[in-house]
Amino acid sequence: MSISIDQSKCIGCRRCHDVCPGTLIKINEDKKAFIKYPKDCWGCTSCIKECPVHAIQFFLGEDIGGKGSKVHTEKVKDEKNDIVRWIFELNDGSVKTIDIDPKESNKY
Amino acid sequence: MNIEKIKTDLLIIGGGTAGCYAAITASTLGAAKDVADIKILVVEKANIKRSGCLAAGVNALNAYITEGRTPKDYVEYAKKDADGIVREDLLYSISERFNEITAHLEKLGLVILKDKDGKYVTRGNRNIKINGENIKPILAAAVAKAPNVQVLNHVNIFDFSVHDNRIDGAFGFGIENNTFYAIEAHAVIIATGGAAGLYRPNNPGFSRHKMWYPPFNTGAGYAMGIRHGAEMTTFEMRFIALRCKDTIAPTGTLAQGVGAKQINSLGEVYETKYGISTSERVYGTVAENLAGRGPCYLRTVGISAVQEESLLKAYLNMAPSQTIRWLENETPSKANVEIEGTEPYIVGGHTASGYWVDTKRATTIEGLYAAGDVAGGAPQKYVTGALAEGEIAAKSAVEYINAVDCHTPLQGVRNDVDADPREDVDAKATIKEAEIARHVAEIETYLSQKNSLYTTEQLEEAMQIAMDEYAGGIKTGYGYSEKQLNIAKEKIDEIESLTDKLSAADLQEVMYIYELKERLTVCKSVIAHLKARHETRWHSFAENLDYPEKDNANFRKYVNSRLENDEIKIILRDLTAEGQKHYEHQH
Numbered sequence: 001m002s003i004s005i006d007q008s009k010c011i012g013c014r015r016c017h018d019v020c021p022g023t024l025i026k027i028n029e030d031k032k033a034f035i036k037y038p039k040d041c042w043g044c045t046s047c048i049k050e051c052p053v054h055a056i057q058f059f060l061g062e063d064i065g066g067k068g069s070k071v072h073t074e075k076v077k078d079e080k081n082d083i084v085r086w087i088f089e090l091n092d093g094s095v096k097t098i099d100i101d102p103k104e105s106n107k108y
Numbered sequence: 109m110n111i112e113k114i115k116t117d118l119l120i121i122g123g124g125t126a127g128c129y130a131a132i133t134a135s136t137l138g139a140a141k142d143v144a145d146i147k148i149l150v151v152e153k154a155n156i157k158r159s160g161c162l163a164a165g166v167n168a169l170n171a172y173i174t175e176g177r178t179p180k181d182y183v184e185y186a187k188k189d190a191d192g193i194v195r196e197d198l199l200y201s202i203s204e205r206f207n208e209i210t211a212h213l214e215k216l217g218l219v220i221l222k223d224k225d226g227k228y229v230t231r232g233n234r235n236i237k238i239n240g241e242n243i244k245p246i247l248a249a250a251v252a253k254a255p256n257v258q259v260l261n262h263v264n265i266f267d268f269s270v271h272d273n274r275i276d277g278a279f280g281f282g283i284e285n286n287t288f289y290a291i292e293a294h295a296v297i298i299a300t301g302g303a304a305g306l307y308r309p310n311n312p313g314f315s316r317h318k319m320w321y322p323p324f325n326t327g328a329g330y331a332m333g334i335r336h337g338a339e340m341t342t343f344e345m346r347f348i349a350l351r352c353k354d355t356i357a358p359t360g361t362l363a364q365g366v367g368a369k370q371i372n373s374l375g376e377v378y379e380t381k382y383g384i385s386t387s388e389r390v391y392g393t394v395a396e397n398l399a400g401r402g403p404c405y406l407r408t409v410g411i412s413a414v415q416e417e418s419l420l421k422a423y424l425n426m427a428p429s430q431t432i433r434w435l436e437n438e439t440p441s442k443a444n445v446e447i448e449g450t451e452p453y454i455v456g457g458h459t460a461s462g463y464w465v466d467t468k469r470a471t472t473i474e475g476l477y478a479a480g481d482v483a484g485g486a487p488q489k490y491v492t493g494a495l496a497e498g499e500i501a502a503k504s505a506v507e508y509i510n511a512v513d514c515h516t517p518l519q520g521v522r523n524d525v526d527a528d529p530r531e532d533v534d535a536k537a538t539i540k541e542a543e544i545a546r547h548v549a550e551i552e553t554y555l556s557q558k559n560s561l562y563t564t565e566q567l568e569e570a571m572q573i574a575m576d577e578y579a580g581g582i583k584t585g586y587g588y589s590e591k592q593l594n595i596a597k598e599k600i601d602e603i604e605s606l607t608d609k610l611s612a613a614d615l616q617e618v619m620y621i622y623e624l625k626e627r628l629t630v631c632k633s634v635i636a637h638l639k640a641r642h643e644t645r646w647h648s649f650a651e652n653l654d655y656p657e658k659d660n661a662n663f664r665k666y667v668n669s670r671l672e673n674d675e676i677k678i679i680l681r682d683l684t685a686e687g688q689k690h691y692e693h694q695h
Binding site (some may be wrong): 002018019020021022023038039040041042043044045046058059060061062063064065066067069071084086088090091096098100102103104105106107108 | 153154155157158159160163164167168219220221229231237238239240241242261262283284311313314315316317318319322323324354355361364365366418419420421422424425427428429431432433435436437616
């Protein structure tokens with residue numbers, strides 16, 4: 001269970017660093033974020049929701065059956081609301097998106 | 109290392125669910141009661157925006173009094189689930205607040221599902237449906253707006269300052285700013301959550317932290333209290349969650365949301381055979397596996413496309429790993445979801461483990477109040493219960509601060525001067541320089557000593573293996589005997605003796621050393637409690653193989669403990685009476 005940070009996209013805003021509940025994300029000398037303790041990630045995805053440039057992806061470790069798919073979120077607007085769009089880059093090469101309207105409750 | 113001394117009126121340790129709500133509550137009390145505003149300081153080792161067990165979100169409020177039900181019904185439910193070992197006064201006090209707190213959450217911005225008449229849509233008898241992905245940001249925003257509240261993020265508190273059994277502050281260090289903090293306070297609320305990481309987890313490799321409870325909740329609050337002689341209760345009632353295999357994602361949403369039954373590999377519904385209490389659901393799954401009828405599943409095959417889409421979304425709002433799992437493999441309408449029990453945790457929001465508190469949430473250390481998962485006696489408190497305890501603890505602590513002030517000559521002059529005059533004259537709340545020096549020296553020793561043979565990580569793993577094998581972990585199907593517990597105790601003592609030689613490269617690594625020591629302290633209490641309850645009242649949670657039956661004659665009691673002269677002393681206390689709404693410490 002962990003995240004990967006694409007440093008070519010990272011703009012050094014430190015938001016992921018600030019919110020990580022395990023203080024696992026640090027900033028390197030080039031002011032880019034990196035996960036210093038990848039095995040200690042809980043998988044809460046707080047950092048992914050903070051990242052303004054979609055540089056952080058979340059994946060399942062191979063030991064718990066991960067197959068190489070990755071997911072990140074983007075904030076998009078529909079006619080009315082700000083939507084959280086979860087973008088899954090699946091291991092078979094396909095992309096699936098799930099939109100969540102923060103104003104809508106879970107059905108379960 | 110820089111040394112920063114801070115004075116405050118109310119110190120709240122831990123800015124999770126309970127801690128944030130305690131801060132919000134306390135900040136309103138000063139104005140409402142027309143007394144001088146009190147200064148409130150929240151200290152959090154991560155960042156209150158996303159710290160604690162609700163970092164990823166939560167998709168239902170599981171403790172709510174639905175139409176036609178009463179707080180008494182909730183008390184009865186929790187009491188039955190824990191087979192009697194609960195504090196009714198504590199349960200009443202939270203149950204009576206569930207709905208008011210829910211309304212407040214909605215006002216703060218939480219989205220709650222409503223029907224066309226504007227009523228909350230319920231899930232079962234006690235639950236309502238929400239979008240709780242952002243519940244922590246909502247609480248953190250409310251804290252930011254609250255007057256007189258200061259937040260210190262990224263500061264790890266590792267010890268209380270207690271003199272003559274009265275707390276007057278705490279010690280901590282900044283994880284990234286090379287600063288030691290000595291904080292003086294008139295009252296303290298401990299809200300650091302429960303303890304994860306005591307036992308070997310389901311997946312000890314790369315995904316070792318993919319666990320039910322936040323791996324960053326290390327039992328710090330329990331450990332600090334234990335070391336200062338606070339009375340603790342019911343640590344033997346461990347919590348084991350029944351979860352989706354591998355991802356350790358919640359199962360309640362499947363069971364209650366789409367009515368999925370627990371089935372074995374033969375397709376038989378087995379839950380009715382073992383009972384449906386929280387511990388029985390885990391026990392049944394273990395038993396079916398041992399009988400050769402595993403693996404076990406939640407039967408989701410055949411759910412509708414609409415249900416499936418809703419499930420994928422619901423999990424994104426609390427456990428995104430399960431959604432990615434489904435998309436990588438087969439979705440729940442096509443494949444049943446395999447389930448397993450987790451390793452045991454100590455967590456007062458689900459079971460009755462934690463500080464022994466009175467109805468006001470006062471611990472047995474004067475001036476120290478407990479709220480949320482760190483407070484014992486009130487299982488099934490969930491989110492709304494943790495918030496309720498934050499509120500109760502805040503009110504009690506503020507009342508205490510005001511009462512303490514009555515005994516000083518300063519009453520009435522506090523608003524007339526620039527500085528808080530109590531800072532100069534309150535002789536009661538003073539941390540001695542020697543204590544600061546001792547703590548700083550200890551931290552600097554960890555930072556300076558080199559060539560430690562073992563790493564913190566290795567010792568943590570050794571602790572988890574010892575607990576797994578000898579104190580009823582996954583490996584033994586949660587069962588243990590007294591002989592095994594004695595071995596566990598020996599091993600934990602040994603590991604503890606090795607911690608003095610550990611080295612750390614920076615303060616984050618120093619924090620890891622303190623977290624390990626906290627877990628070891630909690631482990632010793634867990635072992636002592638497991639050993640003391642000579643019965644099996646809750647299968648799996650406390651599966652005592654020497655005493656496989658329930659013993660109502662001798663163990664309809666609370667098993668409490670207190671550290672005296674470095675020995676854990678066990679105290680058996682009588683249960684509160686049926687319907688009892690108030691409890692005061694008598695000792």
